[in-house]
Amino acid sequence: MKEVNRSIHKKEGMGLSMGKPAYTDDLVPQNALIIKVLRSPHPYARILNINTEKAEGLDKVKCVLTYKNVPRNIVTRAGQGYPEPSPHDKFVLDEYVRYIGDEVAAVAAEDEETAMLALKLIEVEYEILEPVLDFEKAVDNPSIIHTEEEAHEMFPIGFQPKRNIAAEYHMSFGDMEDTLENCEYVVTETYYTQAQNHTAMETHSCFSYIDIQGRLSIVSSTQTPFHVRRIVAEALGMPINNIRVIKPRIGGGYGGKQALHGELLSSLVTIRTGKPAKLIYSREDVFEASYSRHPMRVVVTIGADREANIKAIDMNILSNTGAYGEHALTVFMVAGSKTLPLYNKADAVHFGGTVVYTNHTPAGAFRGYGAIQGNFALESTIDILAGNIGIDPMEFRAKNMIKEGEGSPIFKIMGEGTEGVDMVMESCKLDFCMKRGLELCGWKQKFPRKQVAANKVRGIGGAIAMQGSGIPAIDMAAATIKLNDGGFFNLMVGATDIGTGSDTILAQIAAEVLDVSTDKIIVYSSDTDLTPFDCGAYASSTTYVSGNAVKNAAIKMKAQIEEIAAEKLGVRAEDVEMIDGVIKAKSRDASITLSDLSTQLYYSHKQKQLMTCESFSGEVSPPPFMAGFAEIEIDTETGKVDLVDYTAIVDCGITINPNLALIQVEGGLVQGIGMTLYEEVKYAESGKLLSNNFMKYNLPTRNEIRKLTVEFAKSYEPTGPHGAKSVGEIGIDTPPAAIANAIYNAIGVRFTKLPITSEDILLALRKKRS
Amino acid sequence: MINEITLRLNGETRTLDVNPLKRLLDVLREDCGLSGIKEGCGEGECGACSVLIDGVFMNACLYPVGKAEGKEVITIEGLVGTENYEVLKESFEQAGAVQCGFCSPGMIMAAESLLRKNPHPTEHQIREAISGNLCRCTGYNMIVEAVQLASKRGEGLW
Ligand code: FES
Ligand code: FES
Numbered sequence: 001m002k003e004v005n006r007s008i009h010k011k012e013g014m015g016l017s018m019g020k021p022a023y024t025d026d027l028v029p030q031n032a033l034i035i036k037v038l039r040s041p042h043p044y045a046r047i048l049n050i051n052t053e054k055a056e057g058l059d060k061v062k063c064v065l066t067y068k069n070v071p072r073n074i075v076t077r078a079g080q081g082y083p084e085p086s087p088h089d090k091f092v093l094d095e096y097v098r099y100i101g102d103e104v105a106a107v108a109a110e111d112e113e114t115a116m117l118a119l120k121l122i123e124v125e126y127e128i129l130e131p132v133l134d135f136e137k138a139v140d141n142p143s144i145i146h147t148e149e150e151a152h153e154m155f156p157i158g159f160q161p162k163r164n165i166a167a168e169y170h171m172s173f174g175d176m177e178d179t180l181e182n183c184e185y186v187v188t189e190t191y192y193t194q195a196q197n198h199t200a201m202e203t204h205s206c207f208s209y210i211d212i213q214g215r216l217s218i219v220s221s222t223q224t225p226f227h228v229r230r231i232v233a234e235a236l237g238m239p240i241n242n243i244r245v246i247k248p249r250i251g252g253g254y255g256g257k258q259a260l261h262g263e264l265l266s267s268l269v270t271i272r273t274g275k276p277a278k279l280i281y282s283r284e285d286v287f288e289a290s291y292s293r294h295p296m297r298v299v300v301t302i303g304a305d306r307e308a309n310i311k312a313i314d315m316n317i318l319s320n321t322g323a324y325g326e327h328a329l330t331v332f333m334v335a336g337s338k339t340l341p342l343y344n345k346a347d348a349v350h351f352g353g354t355v356v357y358t359n360h361t362p363a364g365a366f367r368g369y370g371a372i373q374g375n376f377a378l379e380s381t382i383d384i385l386a387g388n389i390g391i392d393p394m395e396f397r398a399k400n401m402i403k404e405g406e407g408s409p410i411f412k413i414m415g416e417g418t419e420g421v422d423m424v425m426e427s428c429k430l431d432f433c434m435k436r437g438l439e440l441c442g443w444k445q446k447f448p449r450k451q452v453a454a455n456k457v458r459g460i461g462g463a464i465a466m467q468g469s470g471i472p473a474i475d476m477a478a479a480t481i482k483l484n485d486g487g488f489f490n491l492m493v494g495a496t497d498i499g500t501g502s503d504t505i506l507a508q509i510a511a512e513v514l515d516v517s518t519d520k521i522i523v524y525s526s527d528t529d530l531t532p533f534d535c536g537a538y539a540s541s542t543t544y545v546s547g548n549a550v551k552n553a554a555i556k557m558k559a560q561i562e563e564i565a566a567e568k569l570g571v572r573a574e575d576v577e578m579i580d581g582v583i584k585a586k587s588r589d590a591s592i593t594l595s596d597l598s599t600q601l602y603y604s605h606k607q608k609q610l611m612t613c614e615s616f617s618g619e620v621s622p623p624p625f626m627a628g629f630a631e632i633e634i635d636t637e638t639g640k641v642d643l644v645d646y647t648a649i650v651d652c653g654i655t656i657n658p659n660l661a662l663i664q665v666e667g668g669l670v671q672g673i674g675m676t677l678y679e680e681v682k683y684a685e686s687g688k689l690l691s692n693n694f695m696k697y698n699l700p701t702r703n704e705i706r707k708l709t710v711e712f713a714k715s716y717e718p719t720g721p722h723g724a725k726s727v728g729e730i731g732i733d734t735p736p737a738a739i740a741n742a743i744y745n746a747i748g749v750r751f752t753k754l755p756i757t758s759e760d761i762l763l764a765l766r767k768k769r770s
Numbered sequence: 771m772i773n774e775i776t777l778r779l780n781g782e783t784r785t786l787d788v789n790p791l792k793r794l795l796d797v798l799r800e801d802c803g804l805s806g807i808k809e810g811c812g813e814g815e816c817g818a819c820s821v822l823i824d825g826v827f828m829n830a831c832l833y834p835v836g837k838a839e840g841k842e843v844i845t846i847e848g849l850v851g852t853e854n855y856e857v858l859k860e861s862f863e864q865a866g867a868v869q870c871g872f873c874s875p876g877m878i879m880a881a882e883s884l885l886r887k888n889p890h891p892t893e894h895q896i897r898e899a900i901s902g903n904l905c906r907c908t909g910y911n912m913i914v915e916a917v918q919l920a921s922k923r924g925e926g927l928w
Contacts (some may be wrong), residue, residue, distance in 0.1 A: 007866065009863050009866075010868060012871070013862075013863055013868040013871065014859065014863065016868055016870075016871030016872075016874055016875075017846075017859055017862055017863070017868050017871060017874040017875060017878060018806065018846065018847075018850050018859070018875075019804070019805055019806015019807065019845070019846040019847055019850075019875040020805065020806070021805040022805070022871070023805075023808070023872065025809075026805040198906075199904075199906050200870075200872075200906060201808070201810045201816065201818055201870070201872040201873050201904065201905070201906055201907075202808070202810070202870070202872045203809075203810075249870075249871065250870060251808070251870045251871070251872030252869075252870040252872060252906050252907055254906070282812060283810070283811040283812060283813065498870065499869055499870020499871065499872070499907060500869070500870075501869070659866040660866070662866070663866060663869050663907065663908050663909070663912065665909075666908060666909025666911060666912070667869065667906070667907045667908050667909055669909055670908075670909045670910065671906070693811065693813055693815065694811050694813065694815035694816055694904065695813065695815055699904055699906065701901045701902075701904065701910075702896075702897045702900055702901050702910040702913070702914065703897055703898070703901045705909060705910050705911070708909045708911055
């Protein structure tokens with residue numbers, strides 16, 4: 001391998017660090033109208049009257065939108081394949097507002113000051129309705145959140161709006177009752193996870209304009225440009241051929257941008273006024289009025305026999321999707337489908353539960369996509385069970401976990417909203433990850449605890465995890481490769497680089513096949529007019545799904561080049577090979593450079609354009625795996641908890657770009673660590689989100705993150721491009737359980753609710769002492 | 771209220787007709803066409819808008835432009851092209867510290883400010899100095915490594 005498995009610098013890294021215009025807000029036309037959104041102060045209300053006259057009377061106000069003057073087409077804003085597994089329950093604007101922060105009206109003005117003033121001049125009379133704020137009381141609550149008759153599911157997802165249920169699902173095999181009865185050890189525990197916020201440093205941003213052909217162009221900080229195009233067309237009732245969506249550089253996504261945020265309002269303003277318009281979310285908007293992780297209650301029961309074989313797993317989930325059901329079903333299903341196969345020898349498995357509506361900020365996609373919630377519950381319970389059995393928890397895992405060459409019935413039963421696909425693990429180095437991690441973290445010397453000072457105790461804990469590589473049989477990616485004169489290539493992909501470096505690794509994949517250096521591959525990505533389709537950046541799909549499309553397009557390109565070169569050299573196509581930009585005849589001493597060949601091809605000899613396009617949709621979704629180990633230190637006087645060391649060993653197949661893969665894992669770990677220890681979500685009694693800025697919502701900074709040790713297992717996935725699997729999400733999954741297990745090992749207190757703050761620990765220690 | 775404000779921006783004297791209460795962040799982005807300075811929070815909490823004002827590391831989102839009268843403002847664009855920047859940029863690239871890149875200009879400004887005060891910072895000092903700059907993409911390790919690298923490579927520069 002020449003170009004793959006190399007830490008090539010990100011193609012745009014230099015430009016970005018110089019601060020060149022690159023992100024959405026850097027590219028807005030000078031004369032763009034500024035859009036500001038009036039947001040609901042009530043968690044649930046009906047707009048009785050809305051008077052916009054005074055606002056419209058301001059000179060520089062060009063457009064005011066309310067539910068009265070926008071198209072009434074119901075959609076889901078979730079950027080997912082079509083038909084979407086999320087309920088259609090959202091209008092552009094509605095007479096009902098369903099959470100504090102929901103959109104009441106939008107104003108577009110020539111400057112920000114006027115737009116802000118206009119918001120204040122809009123008079124709204126609300127009928128305040130009884131909100132549902134406690135998600136455990138949502139089902140069959142007398143207050144119904146979605147009463148609109150247009151709301152519907154696209155296919156059966158258990159949608160029951162009259163009961164405040166966005167989705168419901170159950171599956172099982174084996175005889176649960178009987179199996180549990182025959183188990184020597186059974187543990188049941190209940191866990192709660194919070195509404196973590198993505199906090200991408202670039203807030204949700206978009207602008208729109210009418211191009212020279214009279215078409216609507218939207219530039220958006222989105223993970224799913226093609227889904228945005230489809231959903232805008234549907235919501236605004238306009239022909240899809242009149243819409244173009246362009247994704248520039250993105251300042252982080254992590255799932256938060258796998259949905260429409262400002263695009264609908266911005267597009268409408270542009271259509272109404274004919275003027276460019278921009279909608280840039282404030283940080284507060286992002287917290288209060290975009291998206292969070294689905295908070296969940298997970299109840300897990302695991303049973304094992306006398307020999308410590310796991311026989312039964314039962315997982316019941318109540319998930320809170322907030323006011324709208326974006327990603328409601330699928331996030332909840334992934335909590336099971338990407339955790340339960342880890343222990344694939346159980347005779348009886350049940351997974352099921354309900355996703356409810358509440359009057360909170362909607363939840364949506366977030367790195368890990370349910371797997372992190374499920375993993376926290378499952379992997380904490382595994383430790384409890386191991387404790388009861390009296391076996392080392394990592395040994396217990398090693399004995400029961402999935403291995404290379406094995407499958408799990410879950411893969412076939414559970415897909416994303418639909419049935420899944422059967423899979424056998426062609427690459428699974430979980431055993432190596434575990435062994436190496438135990439060595440590196442010093443498990444033997446440190447487990448379970450060490451008193452390091454009079455009031456300081458250290459504990460160590462671990463967890464294992466899996467994710468996926470795209471959504472098999474549903475999500476598709478395509479790639480086009482164009483040969484240019486001078487022998488360099490354009491690679492056009494719909495794949496959406498959201499800051500992950502995917503443009504670079506896709507170029508590496510093409511370069512490897514074409515045997516040229518990566519700088520000969522010029523990437524252009526994510527423009528719905530110019531690049532081929534791609535479902536977008538989610539579900540850990542880019543390396544595997546888009547990567548395979550790129551690889552296939554490159555193979556085809558190589559064959560075409562060789563064919564033409566063979567003809568030129570007077571040999572058969574099988575008799576040439578392309579090495580390092582030179583095509584040589586194998587049988588005799590004749591060759592032509594790719595540069596000469598392509599230049600002749602365009603100017604002087606049998607002129608024609610070489611261009612290939614291939615698509616890929618996975619038949620399987622090979623999971624990346626990892627083992628994670630947390631060492632924490634607790635000050636038993638103050639409760640202060642510090643993460644001393646986190647060791648992560650990852651199997652994501654071949655790393656196309658080891659450095660970029662490493663950042664994916666480290667970045668994921670830190671977000672997982674944040675969710676576990678720092679990122680506390682607080683509401684006022686009214687339902688108002690209190691933790692709505694960086695002062696009150698604690699992100700881990702450099703001070704909290706001390707040592708991270710990440711290594712990759714030697715692994716090769718035969719179905720992946722050059723042996724690779726995806727790596728975008730796996731890093732986030734283990735910290736909650738590994739840290740909770742470490743805390744238990746340090747002080748003997750089991751925490752089942754996230755985040756686990758120093759205050760919680762102090763209270764628990766006091767309680768324990770008394 | 772529009773006033774005439776004169777300041778030195780990246781080595782050039784600029785006179786601007788602006789509301790002195792306008793945030794320096796907006797003046798730099800909108801009136802001066804500089805895109806390297808970003809808004810991540812608007813509340814002084816993320817460091818994406820970091821600049822140097824008379825050599826002092828500041829958040830431009832909390833800084834009314836009126837206060838910059840007669841002062842020297844340096845943004846990432848002003849650093850580009852200097853020897854210091856070359857070293858910093860190479861170190862950031864080599865350590866792989868640029869992911870989505872949104873925090874990177876601010877991070878580099880923070881690194882420059884630290885190295886000016888302390889050309890040989892310890893790891894702890896680096897962590898402290900950059901703790902006001904949030905990054906949601908990386909594990910921070912690479913950024914610390916980048917500053918260490920720069921400190922070593924730029925021997926004598928700061
Ligand atoms: S934008 Fe100034 S500190 Fe965040
Ligand atoms: S690189 Fe994305 S926020 Fe730092």
